[in-house]
Amino acid sequence: MIDQEIISLFEQRNEQAISESEQQYGALCRSVARDITGSAEDAEECLNDAMLAAWNAIPPAKPKNYCAYLLRLVRNAAYNRYCAAHTLKRNAANTASSLDELAEIIPDRGDVVDEVERREIIGAINRFLQELPIKQRDLFVRRYWYLTDTVALAKMFHMTESHVRTTLTRLRKRLQKYLVKEGLL
Amino acid sequence: MNPKSFLGMMSDISDEYIVSAANPHSKPIRWYHVSAIAACIVLLMAAAIYPKLRIQTPEIAVPPESVAEVITTTTSVPESAEHSETQTATSPIQTTFNSVTATVNTTASGVNSATVTETAASIQTDVPTATNPAQTDAAVVTDPPKTDAPITQTAVTIETTDSPDIPVIIEIPLWKGIVEYPERVSESHLYSRFSLSTGDMDAWMRTLYGIPQDYDLTQNRCLLIDIDTFYSNAVIIDCQPTPNGLTLIVAYLEDGTKLNKTIHYAMPIPDNMTLEPDNCNANYLEMTDEELIQEMEKEKLELKTGNEQEGLQ
Numbered sequence: 001m002i003d004q005e006i007i008s009l010f011e012q013r014n015e016q017a018i019s020e021s022e023q024q025y026g027a028l029c030r031s032v033a034r035d036i037t038g039s040a041e042d043a044e045e046c047l048n049d050a051m052l053a054a055w056n057a058i059p060p061a062k063p064k065n066y067c068a069y070l071l072r073l074v075r076n077a078a079y080n081r082y083c084a085a086h087t088l089k090r091n092a093a094n095t096a097s098s099l100d101e102l103a104e105i106i107p108d109r110g111d112v113v114d115e116v117e118r119r120e121i122i123g124a125i126n127r128f129l130q131e132l133p134i135k136q137r138d139l140f141v142r143r144y145w146y147l148t149d150t151v152a153l154a155k156m157f158h159m160t161e162s163h164v165r166t167t168l169t170r171l172r173k174r175l176q177k178y179l180v181k182e183g184l185l
Numbered sequence: 186m187n188p189k190s191f192l193g194m195m196s197d198i199s200d201e202y203i204v205s206a207a208n209p210h211s212k213p214i215r216w217y218h219v220s221a222i223a224a225c226i227v228l229l230m231a232a233a234i235y236p237k238l239r240i241q242t243p244e245i246a247v248p249p250e251s252v253a254e255v256i257t258t259t260t261s262v263p264e265s266a267e268h269s270e271t272q273t274a275t276s277p278i279q280t281t282f283n284s285v286t287a288t289v290n291t292t293a294s295g296v297n298s299a300t301v302t303e304t305a306a307s308i309q310t311d312v313p314t315a316t317n318p319a320q321t322d323a324a325v326v327t328d329p330p331k332t333d334a335p336i337t338q339t340a341v342t343i344e345t346t347d348s349p350d351i352p353v354i355i356e357i358p359l360w361k362g363i364v365e366y367p368e369r370v371s372e373s374h375l376y377s378r379f380s381l382s383t384g385d386m387d388a389w390m391r392t393l394y395g396i397p398q399d400y401d402l403t404q405n406r407c408l409l410i411d412i413d414t415f416y417s418n419a420v421i422i423d424c425q426p427t428p429n430g431l432t433l434i435v436a437y438l439e440d441g442t443k444l445n446k447t448i449h450y451a452m453p454i455p456d457n458m459t460l461e462p463d464n465c466n467a468n469y470l471e472m473t474d475e476e477l478i479q480e481m482e483k484e485k486l487e488l489k490t491g492n493e494q495e496g497l498q
Contacts, residue, residue: 068203068204071207072196076196099189121186121194126198137205139209141205145196145202146206185186
């Protein structure tokens with residue numbers, strides 16, 4: 001079933017939309033949630049949370065890309081769960097290592113980012129990603145959006161782990177330069 | 186902003202990037218791709234090199250052609266000379282060597298002068314009659330000679346003349362064999378021994394004296410030379426003819442090796458020569474420069490002889 005048909009089911013308030021979504025994107029969503037939370041149980045809960053959020057949001061929301069929309073819901077749910085778990089001293093290795101890597105280029109200033117600055121930063125990230133070659137962009141997104149660990153990335157992109165790390169290091173430095181140039185760091 | 190908030194903001198990147206990264210289309214490098222590329226490179230290289238190789242034919246060793254040039258020169262003919270007088274030069278030089286260069290200088294009793302330069306193993310050249318007192322040049326090219334002699338031989342150059350004043354020069358190869366270091370040698374400072382080869386010399390003996398393996402000892406003979414040196418180094422640098430023999434000029438140098446040596450040489454004897462070991466001896470020339478003495482070592486000797494070489498036919 002294509003995305004538009006699933007969205008139509010949502011709009012018709014047909015519960016089949018949930019089952020179709022899970023059948024279509026369940027595995028992908030679980031893997032994303034599992035990478036972020038580090039737990040299969042948390043990932044399942046995240047998926048359920050995302051499905052509920054989609055059921056509540058559609059309609060009136062009408063996503064252009066349902067896959068990305070659902071993945072974003074899953075990621076947000078998983079990331080929120082990670083942050084809550086991190087507060088409770090639980091840890092997910094992938095997320096923690098991603099945060100450590102980003103800490104190299106983004107200093108913790110402790111200030112609050114307002115909505116305007118947030119939009120500017122997101123726009124800068126999008127432009128930065130647009131300038132990257134597809135493979136490097138996918139690698140970057142996989143690491144800092146999906147929070148996939150480097151071993152899995154090496155297997156996924158047919159690279160050695162050290163090559164993955166080196167590439168990510170260069171991309172981070174490049175992003176830092178880009179954000180500094182944009183006046184966002 | 187901090188890393189955690191940045192990671193949170195990453196959630197809002199474009200859908201395009203999220204979907205693209207969900208199914209990365211990175212293909213592994215297949216080994217058969219590498220092999221195919223390598224094969225293509227090899228084929229390209231072969232295609233580039235092959236035309237060059239094709240036009241390069243291997244050098245074929247062409248046996249030396251025998252060329253006999255006959256130059257008849259008539260000079261200063263007195264008016265009183267009889268023009269009917271003719272001059273014919275025939276050089277019946279026979280040798281087993283592969284290549285023979287013979288220069289015959291003929292003085293025709295003040296009337297005609299003929300210089301004949303020939304290269305052949307077996308030479309029979311008739312100089313055309315010089316009937317005209319005017320200057321005449323003629324060149325005759327004959328077929329290459331057939332010979333059974335091995336190709337390892339170097340040339341023998343014979344200069345001969347009807348006049349006893351012009352010497353005959355014979356170039357004879359000098360093969361250097363093995364230098365032995367026996368415990369004892371002759372007590373003499375330097376001593377040379379001479380002997381003749383036999384037809385049944387085995388391969389070891391040939392190697393000892395440096396005689397090429399394809400040299401036919403049953404048909405040709407060699408003069409075998411042993412130079413015993415006592416704490417010195419020696420090389421043959423020249424030779425002079427004696428009746429039915431030779432006098433070798435041996436340069437020697439006192440060296441610090443403190444080793445007794447026996448240096449073996451062999452020298453093929455042309456058919457037209459007679460060499461008796463008893464008639465051979467050596468004269469020794471003391472040198473002081475080791476490098477110079479090494480440079481003086483010869484691979485062939487020039488034997489300058491007039492009619493005193495009785496063995497020369």
